[in-house]
Amino acid sequence: MRYLNKHKKRKHVNKECDDCMNGFDSEQDLFNHLAAQHSDDSIEYECETCSFTFTRPEDLELHIQIHTGEKLYICEVCATKLLLVLFLN
Secondary structure, X not given: OHHHHHHHHHHOOOEEOXXXXXXXXXXXXXXXXXXXXXXXXXXXXXXXXXXXXXXXXXXXXXXXXXXXXXXXXXXXXXXXXXXXXXHHO
């Protein structure tokens, strides 16, 4: 499913980044991407465990859960505890 979403974002999009050719569903998504990925002013947030960097603090927070193993999200249907809210989709 993840690869299908990547394919749709790259090949079937409304907006495209001129710098890296990534596609986005909306003008706002493209704007956020440009600000985070292609701006000289972008701030980098670094993981203290593995030194991986992120341009958004919320992405770093999600990433840190990989190291801690913390499962903060619970499926409302089956009560399975999940590492990332993304896995609920």
